Amino acid sequence: MAESWVIMVTAQTPTNIAVIKYWGKRDEKLILPVNDSISVTLDPVHLCTTTTVAVSPSFALFRIGCGLMGRYQFSCVFPFFSREIRARACDVEDKERGIKISKKDWEKLHVHIASYNNFPTAAGLASSAAGFACLVFALAKLMNAKEDNSELSAIARQGSGSACRSLFGGFVKWKMGKVEDGSDSLAVQVVDEKHWDDLVIIIAVVSSRQKETSSTTGMRETVETSLLLQHRAKEIVPKRIIQMEEAIKNRDFASFAHLTCADSNQFHAVCLDTCPPIFYMNDTSHRIISCVEKWNRSVGTPQVAYTFDAGPNAVLIAHNRKAAAQLLQKLLFYFPPNSDTELNSYVLGDKSILKDAGIEDLKDVEALPPPPEIKDAPRYKGDVSYFICTRPGRGPVLLSDESQALLSPETGLPK
Amino acid sequence: MAESWVIMVTAQTPTNIAVIKYWGKRDEKLILPVNDSISVTLDPVHLCTTTTVAVSPSFALFRIGCGLMGRYQFSCVFPFFSREIRARACDVEDKERGIKISKKDWEKLHVHIASYNNFPTAAGLASSAAGFACLVFALAKLMNAKEDNSELSAIARQGSGSACRSLFGGFVKWKMGKVEDGSDSLAVQVVDEKHWDDLVIIIAVVSSRQKETSSTTGMRETVETSLLLQHRAKEIVPKRIIQMEEAIKNRDFASFAHLTCADSNQFHAVCLDTCPPIFYMNDTSHRIISCVEKWNRSVGTPQVAYTFDAGPNAVLIAHNRKAAAQLLQKLLFYFPPNSDTELNSYVLGDKSILKDAGIEDLKDVEALPPPPEIKDAPRYKGDVSYFICTRPGRGPVLLSDESQALLSPETGLPK
Structure with missing residues (x-):
């Protein structure tokens, strides 16, 4: 050889x-x-x-x-x-x-x-x-x-x-x-990925000063110390899995959004129930949740689901392109880029969502009106590092x- | 008449x-x-x-x-x-x-x-x-x-x-x-109140931009939507009550601190498991927890317990005056007052703890060394509104x- x-x-x-x-x-x-x-x-x-x-x-x-x-x-x-x-x-x-x-x-x-x-x-x-x-x-x-x-x-x-x-x-x-x-x-x-192809996903990469607990360490400590985890794993998740499969197969966005948000929150709840407690979400994560919850409630049916992994980044799943464009407007209102950041490097991925949102440059971001569902909406410049617009996609290929x-x-x- | x-x-x-x-x-x-x-x-x-x-x-x-x-x-x-x-x-x-x-x-x-x-x-x-x-x-x-x-x-x-x-x-x-x-x-x-009279309590009143969910509304929504609350109420709390009474009667600070912190965290966990989720703690609350947890771990036995109610304020219960003085030093290191605030209106209540901590004026606060248990400890000026030093006390009197x-x-x- x-x-x-x-x-x-x-x-x-x-x-x-x-x-x-x-x-x-x-x-x-x-x-x-x-x-x-x-x-x-x-x-x-x-x-x-x-x-x-x-x-x-x-x-x-x-x-x-x-x-x-x-x-x-x-x-x-x-x-x-x-x-x-x-x-x-x-x-x-x-x-x-x-x-x-x-x-x-x-x-x-x-x-x-x-x-x-x-x-x-x-x-x-x-x-x-x-x-x-x-x-x-x-x-x-x-x-x-x-x-x-x-x-x-x-x-x-x-x-x-x-x-x-x-x-x-x-x-x-x-x-x-x-x-x-x-x-x-x-x-x-x-x-x-073709089954439910009108979903749009926007990821908010959140700036963080905190060093996070690795997920390996975190989940070990949760298993060892949380008194809620076993109840979640044995009694709650099995039912949710059945409901989630059903929601996905039926493209039932209301159920999908409800289950996705509830399960993300419950995962972070068992992290908090860990000794010492684990915090992956920060104030910016909380503000993104609040923005989505208020909007969903004001419309009456869920427009967007949120989910957070072992860190402060939000993954937002919008029902369709229209909801995604509205979501991006709201997100850019709350979280405009720092003045030294260009829009082109602030919204990454599928930039056509930006176009749908009617945003061409930073002036359009500045001029965004506050979301009507929130009074005295403040703006948190610089609290998000960048956004990525994407969608559900295919598996591995050669x-x-x-x-x-x-x-x-x-x-x-x-x- | x-x-x-x-x-x-x-x-x-x-x-x-x-x-x-x-x-x-x-x-x-x-x-x-x-x-x-x-x-x-x-x-x-x-x-x-x-x-x-x-x-x-x-x-x-x-x-x-x-x-x-x-x-x-x-x-x-x-x-x-x-x-x-x-x-x-x-x-x-x-x-x-x-x-x-x-x-x-x-x-x-x-x-x-x-x-x-x-x-x-x-x-x-x-x-x-x-x-x-x-x-x-x-x-x-x-x-x-x-x-x-x-x-x-x-x-x-x-x-x-x-x-x-x-x-x-x-x-x-x-x-x-x-x-x-x-x-x-x-x-x-x-x-x-005489049974365990060496405990010292320091309250950190945390600045907050968020409007909080009232506890009446919050607990109603938790009862209606959390899948973890009933498990907590029926399976976990009854055991904790027995352990906590025991710890208090024996003045067993290690058990007391463990139960106090775990129960505060679990309360906030069920708030997070509520739909929509309720966040009472903010990044400052998380930082205070992290400060206490790291210190307790570095010493090997708990020095301080923390507990948070329906808001971001921390109530910190120190084992004794010595631990309280050290705690106050650490807290003032992380959370120095804004430059327009006087020490006298920043640390309220029992000011003798300040004396024990060797702090007489703002220069002493500025000169505090970073807690050795934390690397690259940043300072969060203005994130705490003020501290109140107190202790367990008596019931109602005429x-x-x-x-x-x-x-x-x-x-x-x-x-």
Whole structure:
């Protein structure tokens, strides 16, 4: 095997945000949750991880390329992922180039990987979920593993729990499973991304001075100390999961919004019931909730649902484009950018929502009227870092265009 | 009865702060709670209501004097309180002045009342608890009702639930009761104020831009929508009540602090689990909790307990004077006063704690070192309005010195 060919695979995998939350493990090592959870996959056009994995008989070592997000985290999970996928590897043949890797060769071959996010890694936008899912998916394709995405999700889960939900588009359920080895704790698709395609998602990335408790530490402390968590996991979430699946299948936005908001709030409630208490939301998060609640109440039917993960960022899911445009007007009224920030770098992603909202420049932001449902509405300049407009999106895909690969097809080193 | 004599009673009643919280009514009209609660009575020297009630055959009308806190609230509860106490009234005789009011006369007589707080009413410091308890207590003394303070507490409870706990000093339990008419839902003393007299209490009155949900509305919405409240009330609080009584009786500060903090956090957790969610604590409240938690952990045993009611103010209970002085140093480090504020109006109440902390003026505040248990500790100037240093205190008393009366002994009108 002194040949110098390189075989590569490049994959793109989305992030996801839970609408029924995962919080608490029943098995720390296998990452088995105390309850089912449901997420919506975010459009990879705006938020995704791209990962290239390459193999060559000339590679002497496992290498993680430069430009890699979460290099340390990747190094930790890679040996496990690699072992699991190698165990499922099959023969790979490139007849055109006369290359053949037989199943047993995978034991001896080294791989190179490189990965990057098209969004800021440190902003608390579930980058590890997309990253770990992408690594498992790319390795599986490279090694010609025949497992379907649900089976792969059970591997990704062991890198980071919520990563398992990034193996599908649309709405995804992570079934907690029952068996002790965790093999039935995996993700399944509830509906694909075309099923409910008028939803619009606006993420408010909130400025924060606080250092947050990591979700791994946080959920361990909640499991150990909260007297409310078990009641939530055993009595409340199972019913909500059924109701949420129903709401999604029926595109019943009122029920969807009610369940999403209530479950986000209850997740933060059990964080607060932890000793010492965990606060992920800050005053800005509270103000965003208040803005949405007041608007929803003034209209009479929910226009927007909100959900917050282990940080102060708000993920706002609007019923349709019209509601999203109105929401963006309200958000920009309350949270105008700092004077040194351009609108173009303040509202990212699908900028057509800005156009729908009739906002072309910062003057339009300045001139926004206060939302009529709130008296004496103050403005909180600078409390939001930026917004991202997106929508529900597809699951992992292979990128066949070699120009999108992050490693050189000749050397297997970062381009 | 065309005579012109005036008979008056002046009473002083403390506020209280719950260490096991009351949140949720099982009967809105009778104000019957979903669980027992336990409070500590605050020293009336620093926080109390003084109320004078007067009666005269010459009074043509029920009058509420000027300078009265919560005039509107008083007008609402007065008819009920008055009816209840009149039903329990006995003969009153002032032999010296040759005055006699027989039991049946009370039906026809009108009373004047005046009341004032020795602390800011709007600051969210349980002014209605002290005010209502004081009114019931003063009326009972005026009308020579023979009921003991527990029996009076069942009347005060129907003005504002937590008022019933202001009829005793020290630590007080409000027993939720069982019977339908609410007659067994009343307060009893756990221990008096001398039992655990080295505790020191520091209240941080937190600046807030937010308008808060009233506790009446808030608890109704929690009862109607929270899926966690019933579990808390039925499964968690009953055990905590037993543990808390034990901790208080044994002066076991570690258990006391653990239970106090956990129960405050759980109360705010069920508020967050309400639809729409209720936020009483803000970023400043969170920072105070973080300061206390980090310090307690760095020492290894709790030095200070924290508890928050339906607002952002922190009530901090220190194990002893030494811990209180250290706490005050830390609090003044994080939350120095605005530059236009004098120390004298920034730290109120028992100023000897300031002396113990070695702080004489604002220069000493400026020079405070950052608490060693926190790296890169920032300072949040102006986020606290002021501090009040106090301690556990006594229950209601009559003030016999006529100079302390709020009504004129000649006219029965405000002095």
